Structure formats: structure tokens, C-alpha cells
Amino acid sequence: MGVEGIGARVVRKEDKRFITGKGRYVDDIKLVGMTHAHFIRSPHAHAKVKKIDSSAALKMPGVVAVLTGQQLVDDKVGNLICGWAITSKDGSPMKMGAWPAMAPETVRFVGQAVAVVIADSKNLARDAAEAVVVDYEELPAVADVHAAIKSGAPQLHPEAPGNQVYDWVIGDEGATDAAFAKAANVVKLDVTNNRLAPNAMEPRAAIADYDAAEEHFTLYTTSQNPHVARLVLSAFYNIAPEHKLRVIAPDVGGGFGSKIFIYPEEMVALWASKKVGRPVKWTGDRTEAFLTDAHGRDHVTHAEMAFDANNKITGLKVKTYANFGAYMSLFSSSVPTYLYATLLSGQYNIPAIHAEVIGVYTNTTPVDAYRGAGRPEASYLIERLMETAARQLKVDPAALRRTNFITQFPHQTPVIMAYDTGDFNASLDAAMKAIDYAGFAARKAQAKSQGKLRGIGVSCYIEACGIAPSKAVGSLGAGVGLWESAEVRVNPVGTIEILTGSHSHGQGHETTFCQLVADRLGVPISQVSIVHGDTDKVQFGMGTYGSRSAAVGLTAILKAMEKMESKAKKIAAHALEASEADIVIENGEFKVTGTDKAIAFPMVALAAYTAHNLPDGMEPGLKESAFYDPSNFTFPAGTYICELEVDPGTGKTSFVNFVAADDFGRLINPMIVEGQVHGGLVQGIGQALLEHAIYDANGQPVTASFMDYAMPRADDVPSFNLSHTTTLCPGNPLGIKGCGEAGAIGASAAVINAITDAIGKNNLEMPATPDRVWRTIHAA
Amino acid sequence: MYQTTYHRASSVDEAASLFGKSSDAKFLAGGQTLLPVMKQRLASPSDVIDLGKIKELQGVELSGDTLTIKAATTYYDIMTNADVKKAIPAIAYLTSVLGDPAVRYRGTIGGSIANNDPAADFPAALLALGATVKTNKRSIAADDFFKGLFTTALEDGEIITAVSFPVPAKAGYEKMRHPASRFALTGVFVAQTKSGDVRVAATGASQSGVMRVPAIEAALKANWSPSAIDNVSISASGLLADIHGTAEYRANLVKVMAQRAVAAAG
Numbered sequence A: 001m002g003v004e005g006i007g008a009r010v011v012r013k014e015d016k017r018f019i020t021g022k023g024r025y026v027d028d029i030k031l032v033g034m035t036h037a038h039f040i041r042s043p044h045a046h047a048k049v050k051k052i053d054s055s056a057a058l059k060m061p062g063v064v065a066v067l068t069g070q071q072l073v074d075d076k077v078g079n080l081i082c083g084w085a086i087t088s089k090d091g092s093p094m095k096m097g098a099w100p101a102m103a104p105e106t107v108r109f110v111g112q113a114v115a116v117v118i119a120d121s122k123n124l125a126r127d128a129a130e131a132v133v134v135d136y137e138e139l140p141a142v143a144d145v146h147a148a149i150k151s152g153a154p155q156l157h158p159e160a161p162g163n164q165v166y167d168w169v170i171g172d173e174g175a176t177d178a179a180f181a182k183a184a185n186v187v188k189l190d191v192t193n194n195r196l197a198p199n200a201m202e203p204r205a206a207i208a209d210y211d212a213a214e215e216h217f218t219l220y221t222t223s224q225n226p227h228v229a230r231l232v233l234s235a236f237y238n239i240a241p242e243h244k245l246r247v248i249a250p251d252v253g254g255g256f257g258s259k260i261f262i263y264p265e266e267m268v269a270l271w272a273s274k275k276v277g278r279p280v281k282w283t284g285d286r287t288e289a290f291l292t293d294a295h296g297r298d299h300v301t302h303a304e305m306a307f308d309a310n311n312k313i314t315g316l317k318v319k320t321y322a323n324f325g326a327y328m329s330l331f332s333s334s335v336p337t338y339l340y341a342t343l344l345s346g347q348y349n350i351p352a353i354h355a356e357v358i359g360v361y362t363n364t365t366p367v368d369a370y371r372g373a374g375r376p377e378a379s380y381l382i383e384r385l386m387e388t389a390a391r392q393l394k395v396d397p398a399a400l401r402r403t404n405f406i407t408q409f410p411h412q413t414p415v416i417m418a419y420d421t422g423d424f425n426a427s428l429d430a431a432m433k434a435i436d437y438a439g440f441a442a443r444k445a446q447a448k449s450q451g452k453l454r455g456i457g458v459s460c461y462i463e464a465c466g467i468a469p470s471k472a473v474g475s476l477g478a479g480v481g482l483w484e485s486a487e488v489r490v491n492p493v494g495t496i497e498i499l500t501g502s503h504s505h506g507q508g509h510e511t512t513f514c515q516l517v518a519d520r521l522g523v524p525i526s527q528v529s530i531v532h533g534d535t536d537k538v539q540f541g542m543g544t545y546g547s548r549s550a551a552v553g554l555t556a557i558l559k560a561m562e563k564m565e566s567k568a569k570k571i572a573a574h575a576l577e578a579s580e581a582d583i584v585i586e587n588g589e590f591k592v593t594g595t596d597k598a599i600a601f602p603m604v605a606l607a608a609y610t611a612h613n614l615p616d617g618m619e620p621g622l623k624e625s626a627f628y629d630p631s632n633f634t635f636p637a638g639t640y641i642c643e644l645e646v647d648p649g650t651g652k653t654s655f656v657n658f659v660a661a662d663d664f665g666r667l668i669n670p671m672i673v674e675g676q677v678h679g680g681l682v683q684g685i686g687q688a689l690l691e692h693a694i695y696d697a698n699g700q701p702v703t704a705s706f707m708d709y710a711m712p713r714a715d716d717v718p719s720f721n722l723s724h725t726t727t728l729c730p731g732n733p734l735g736i737k738g739c740g741e742a743g744a745i746g747a748s749a750a751v752i753n754a755i756t757d758a759i760g761k762n763n764l765e766m767p768a769t770p771d772r773v774w775r776t777i778h779a780a
Numbered sequence B: 001m002y003q004t005t006y007h008r009a010s011s012v013d014e015a016a017s018l019f020g021k022s023s024d025a026k027f028l029a030g031g032q033t034l035l036p037v038m039k040q041r042l043a044s045p046s047d048v049i050d051l052g053k054i055k056e057l058q059g060v061e062l063s064g065d066t067l068t069i070k071a072a073t074t075y076y077d078i079m080t081n082a083d084v085k086k087a088i089p090a091i092a093y094l095t096s097v098l099g100d101p102a103v104r105y106r107g108t109i110g111g112s113i114a115n116n117d118p119a120a121d122f123p124a125a126l127l128a129l130g131a132t133v134k135t136n137k138r139s140i141a142a143d144d145f146f147k148g149l150f151t152t153a154l155e156d157g158e159i160i161t162a163v164s165f166p167v168p169a170k171a172g173y174e175k176m177r178h179p180a181s182r183f184a185l186t187g188v189f190v191a192q193t194k195s196g197d198v199r200v201a202a203t204g205a206s207q208s209g210v211m212r213v214p215a216i217e218a219a220l221k222a223n224w225s226p227s228a229i230d231n232v233s234i235s236a237s238g239l240l241a242d243i244h245g246t247a248e249y250r251a252n253l254v255k256v257m258a259q260r261a262v263a264a265a266g
């Protein structure tokens, strides 16, 4: 592997800049003549906008403009789109209401923008915003999915009667019913998957700069996928054609999915910059992040699992209500359908599955993909069901899982996915060994003698990453292809620039992507730089989400590298008067195999650019590109086991141990992988114990600051014990599965299974706050 | 934040006179409450008078059976002070579980009690220990100082200069942290005075702010031990209820925290 190659724990190149405060985030950018935007947001969950009076604000010093939703309509700026079409079980397309970037008539969630003030400074814009008088007529609101689907509930959009976006099904209902009819045992469970606020460290921000002479826009924005942003902004929102719009996503401080989507603020900033003839900057604050960044999860599910007399699963029935909030965000429709129900087979052989998903509008912040997106909801459901089943069938939870594991690959599930490889027993074994599962009973007894309730919880997750084969997702309704592109540019001195469509907002691409190059060429990673996040530099790309950057993005780089190396070998062979087939690349040199004849890589590069002595007919230069479209999803899987203690006096949970045994396929940089797992586990534990975005019955957010929304802190989580059981992914040449979301997908169920084991009561919703646990312990 | 005028006072008298001259002034100590509120534009003082650099408001003194903590002493300085640790270690402990390091480096005892957040830690210590609040005008017994949510006996422009605590025979504090803010979801401070009296105060629990808990005081007076509280019943009525804790849960916490505080006090 070499000291900097694949598999090496290379320290992150980008950290010097981040740790020394030299990162360049959108808010750090200041343009000449820049104005500042402050949005005026609805304090009501549902209201008619009767009148907006900005006359007083317009007279205030430094105020450039006050723009409203009606002006957006007048200028024919398009509404926000949802990019994945879902068809209901009756064959009808999903039913969506329009989402204008600023509401001209009706607001449908607290925080929705109705107008924007543009001023010389941020404070002046904020002062002026207070002088804008918006006359609202309040309407009845609904925040809860069950309340929203009741007859007589407040209606959000005329296009979606009954607040229903779709009623979608997957699987074979007849076969599933038949399995249940013959079942020896049926296990039933109701679960809520709590709504989460993503809380990236850097709030969203945008700077739009219109060049009237060139009729060209530049947008600096906090995006996980700047090319997709450009595509959507130009194709659907009428901002500018793609070649007249440059989107730059510089350093971005975390996304967790929330920065995939195109939001109203960047659209308005672009439009406003042309209207006022000056650059417009908007930087969200934490309150705006809580109110307007797409939330995650929010499912209410009833599920039943059928078992035969040998404790083999024979069928699974699932009915889920998914809360979409007030509008359909960019990929929202796909999350509770193709990213959720297709993973309901878990790690298990389940012959028949039927799932129904009802998408519901409520007067809350829109919900979309958040770390794991659909897969945490599926994994949590299945792993809570398995635990419930083990308790009901009185068998060891690990043994019940083992009885039902898929062991033959490839394996076609009844819900679309074809698992390519895996070894579920290996990760279960590794985790059980790491936590000393066998010794648990003795530890539990010991804890009991000290007045503590000790529990252990298993979670065997599987997820689909490496999103995704374009043809497959296209057939399921996706509006885009999900390939990735890369370009390898070798400079005449032999340094290398890798241009990638992946976007790093914490993942460490600037290190791991260089490691691939170092591995192949034997050059130090200091000779390689990674270029990303600028549509003027990188030709196209689909961005980073769904743990796709290594499996898809890095494979595209590999393909481009192979092309570049092939040409370089020809040049080397020509220079060394050898046959191309005899050239091998070692330690930065191109060698004739079995001889001491060699030429250093920089000399090959120089030869390509001087072009003095190239093979006949060869073009000068050394630059290649590739587009890579994966042939299948990848399937990271693993087992998490958590051991904890509950204090019966307070209901407080303390961790004793948390082990993770993951199969991510090949690891490029184990240190970075561990960081990804740590972060994911903390988010999964956060969901299980702390985090919950709550609305009251009238749609008022109750948790719009860190004083109320409990983010996990370092002392809330244990020190993790990580290990890997590897099966290489056969779907891509590097054998990579992906590691970005696993922790968030698998952790919650392990925690809740452990707490319910500790307290001896199976029904406990997330987040398992001390209050909730205490009440569950002491409930009759 | 709205525009405001900042003044750095060098003495208590100067601070008081600056206050008198401004139309709508606020004193600033650690800023851990005032500044977030101003940033959110929920407060718009015309003038901000900083007490943080006034020498006479800094430091801790132990003389005989009285521990005096000056108003602008930060939590961190209290937590690490040798006299505090020696005389009333429960106060050092309380400070160590207050907020986070950033808050402890800036926040002050004077700011905490002037603000009288119903979930703040220090009010429980003052009430249970029978402390005296010293101001630039008078001395106020803790029993008379806290007047309900965010309300105190302080008059407009009155400056807290110090808090003096009678050194108890035994004292302990236990706190269930609020999962998000880390204030007290409920915290209980128990103290046994040198004359054998018992005082118990709970914070974070009551709808009307920090409170004495007479039932627990009586039980502990009879028998200073955690088990003495086993059969005490705390009513949930009048207790706070929110997404992080029902009133019944807080009633339970008053009892459980009191038991643990007694255990900690020894």
C-alpha cells in the first residue's frame, strides 16, 4: 500500500487549513459593492399573506430594495421542484402543491420567507426588516401526520386533497398475506422515527453576483452538489442558462444531506443580484437553520413480521406514514420510498414483503434526505422488530438474527435490491466477541446489585450506497443520472490535478483521492491536488451524498487514471525503446520490467508537453477524463452492539460499551473511515437519546435553538470500539462499499434495544429521554 | 444586536453613576445571558455598563465562618478557589457542573443571581445555605432576594457586590442536567448548618423559580441520611413541565437529587 497509498492512515491534508482557521467558507467571501439580504419569515404555520407594506423600510438608510413573492411571480421565476416522480398504487402521479421561493399568497410553515430586504449591511437589512409590515390572516394549521390525514383537517394544497402526496406500494401483497395466513407466530410493532434537524456546523449561505455586461451569474453557495444546483437553477427556475451560471461551493462545513437541495434563498439571491445590480449575500443564522434546513426522518409505522415454527421469517408487512412538511423538497419523495422500503429485507431472508407508504403534507419545515435517508428508518424498524420477536419468541436476539441471515450471494430481495456480497455472520461474530456477549448475564447481575439496570442491544444493519446506477434509478422515477465524472490533469512538471464531481464538506476527499493516485503512481500525495466544487473548473458532477464519493466518484478517478497511465506508458515505452507491454509503474518511475531501464514520471509528463519525441500520431499533453456509472448499488453492512446502564431513579442512560463491526469493502484511509463511523454513530445515538424537532399542535416549532434541541455532546457518547470484517464489493474495481452513513443507520436500534432490554419493557419511543425512560420504567 | 453604547466602569460608584445618567442601561458581567438576548434583539439597552473589570467585585474571602464571593468572580475562579474548596466544596462542585467551559470562564455569580433563571444553579446554593446578598445599597437575605422567575429584590440600578455564605456543617448539590441547555432540569442543594438546622433548596423544578423543600428539610432534620427521604412525597402541582421533563418527573427528581446530594454531603 505504501505510506500514502490505499489503506494508509494518512493525516488529512485539508486539516491544516481548517484547524488554523484558514478555511474559505461562503461567508468569508466579500465582493466589491456587496449587499446583504435579510429574509422576512412567517411567524405563522399557516396564513394568508394579505399585504406587505415596505414603505417605511424603503426610507431607512442603506436600504437598497425590499422584494416580495409577488415580484418573483411577475418576473416568472420558477417554483422549487421535486426531482423524483413517485406513482401511487392507483397509478396516479404524486400530488404536489407549488413551492414559490417567497410566498406570494399563502405561507405554510413557520420560517417560510415572504419578502427579502436588501441593504448595505447585514444589520441595516435586519433593522429594515423589522419595519416591513406584513398583514397575515391566520389559517388553521396541522403538524402531525395522523391529524393531517383526518377528514376535516386543515388542507395545505388544493392539488393534494386530504394532504396526501402519494400512497405508494412495493412488494407482493398476495404472497405476503399468504405467508401471514400460515404463520406460526406474528410479531407486531408500532414505531415512530423522530424528526431531526440536521444542524451542519456551518449554516447555509449564498452570494450571488450578476455581471450585466456578460449577462452572467456567479453563485457561491453551501452545496454538496454544485453542478446539480446549476442544472436545477437553470433548467427549472429560469435564472440563467447553464453556460451563464457558475456555481462555486467552496469549503462547506458539513451537510449531512441538508445541503443537497436547492433552497429558496439562493434562488432569491441570484434574482435579486440582477434586480439591484450588485452582489447579494445571505448567511443564515442558527435559528434560520432550524426553521428552514430540510429536516430528516419523521415516520410513523405499523409493521408485522410472520415467523414459521422454526423461527424463520416468512413475511413482512409495513405501513408507514411519512411527514413531508409543507412542501416537497428536491429529493424528498424518494426517501420514504426507494431509499427506505427497498431496504426492508434487512440482512434477512424474507420471502415475502409488502410495504405501503403514505406521504403527507403538514404545516412544518420540509423533510428530505438526512444522513442515511430512508435507510436509518428501515434499519431501525427491522432491528426493533427482530428484537421484539426475540423477546416474544423467547430466543436469544443474536441467535434469531443468525437463523435468518442471508448467506448466499448474490441475493435478490423481494423489494428490488440485489445484494451483491456480504458476510453477516462475520460481523455479528466480531461484534459479539468484542463486547463479550457471553459474559453479559454476569455483568447484568453485577450491575443489579449496585441498583443499576443493565441492557444489551444488537443491531444488524444493511444499507444501499454508491448511489446509483443511472438506468435503474431512472426507471424508478429519478430525474437525473447518478454517475460521476473525473478528470486527471498532469502538469508538464509531473504534478497532478484531479478534478472531481464529488464534493467534500467534511469527508476528507483531498486526502483519500490523492491516496489513490499515490497508490498507482508511487508519487507523494503532496504532488497531487484535488479540485472540486466549481462548475467552471469541473465539467460536470453529481456531488456527494449517499456514501457515493468513494464507490462512484473515486472509481471515476480510477477510470481516468487508467486512461492517463495507458498514454503515459506509451510515451515511456517510446522513450525507453521498449514495448509498452513491458512497462510497469513503480515508485514514481516507469520501468522496463526485468531491467534497470526507467524514466521518472515527471520526465514522462514533460515529454508529453514538449512533444519533441512522442510516438507517431500521438497528441501532445497528458490529460484524461472519465464518466463512471455504477452497475449496482453497494451494500455496506455490519453489526452494532451497545451495552448500557439505566439509572432507575432518574431514567438516565449511561453507556458501558459500544462496538461496531462494519463491512465497508476496501478502506482507502482507515483513520478517515473511523472518523466517519464515529460521527455517524453519534448522530444515531443522538436520534436515540436526545434529538427531536418538535412542533406544537398549531405548527409552532418548540425546538428552534440549542437551548431546547438536544445535540449530542462528547460526554453523551462512549468511546467506540470499531472493527472491520471485509468482503470486497464486486461492483466496482476498488471493491469499495462506502462508510459515510452506516453509523447513523445502525446505531439507534442498538441503543433502544439495549434500553428496552435493561428496563424489561419493549415499548419505548425515541428519543429515549431520561423522563421518558423513567416514566416507562414506572408505568403500570 | 441593536446599536448600544459600551462603558467599562472602574469602580462600583462609577458604574452606579453611569447607570443614573443613561436612559435605559444594563449592567454587563459575564455576558452569558445578556449578550445572547441582545444578539437575538430581545433586549435593546441604550447603554451597557461592564462590571467585569472592577477590582472590588473580584475574588473570594474566607474569614472565620463566612465565605464571601465577590459578584463579578467567574465560575471558573470559584471552582478552582482553594478557600471555596475548603469551606464549601459543594459550591465548587456546583460550579463544575454549571454550563460548559466557555460559560464557566465568563459567567459570574452576580450575573447568575441577578438573572435568577428558574433553572440556574447558584440560586439553590444561596437559598439552602442561607446566604446574604450584598449590594451597593444594602444586604438582602437569600430568603428575601429571589422573587420568582427572573425576578429579584434588586432595585433599578442596584449593583450586587458580593454574596456571603455561612460555612455549613455539611452541604451537597446534585443536579440532573437539562439534555439540551445543561441548566438544571432539577437541582437540589442540601445544607446542615453548624447549629443543626437543615435547609434544602430546589432549582429547575418549580414554576415560580428556586424554592425551599420543607418536607425534605423536616425529614433530614430528623435523620440526616438519604434513606430519610425515601417516604417523602413531593407533589407535582406547581412544578414545571416541558418537552424535557413532566411535572411528575421533576417531582421525582427533587427527591432523588436530594437523596444523592445528602449522600455527597456525607
Ligand SMILES: Cc1cc2nc3c(=O)[nH]c(=O)nc-3n(C[C@H](O)[C@H](O)[C@H](O)COP(=O)(O)OP(=O)(O)OC[C@H]3O[C@@H](n4cnc5c(N)ncnc54)[C@H](O)[C@@H]3O)c2cc1C
Pocket: B026, B027, B028, B029, B030, B031, B032, B033, B034, B035, B036, B051, B071, B072, B097, B098, B099, B100, B103, B106, B107, B108, B109, B110, B111, B112, B114, B115, B117, B119, B120, B121, B122, B158, B159, B160, B161, B181, B182, B183, B184
Ligand atoms: C450555553 C449556556 C449554558 C448555561 N448553563 C447554565 C447552567 O447550567 N447553570 C446556570 O446556572 N446557568 C447557566 N447559564 C447561564 C450563565 O450562568 C450566565 O452566566 C448567568 O445566567 C449570567 O451571568 P453573567 O455573569 O454571564 O451575567 P450577564 O449575562 O452579563 O448579565 C445577566 C444579568 O444580570 C445582570 N447583572 C450582572 N451582574 C450584576 C451585578 N453585579 N449586579 C446587578 N446586576 C447584575 C445584568 O445586568 C443582566 O441583566 C448558561 C448560559 C449559557 C450561555
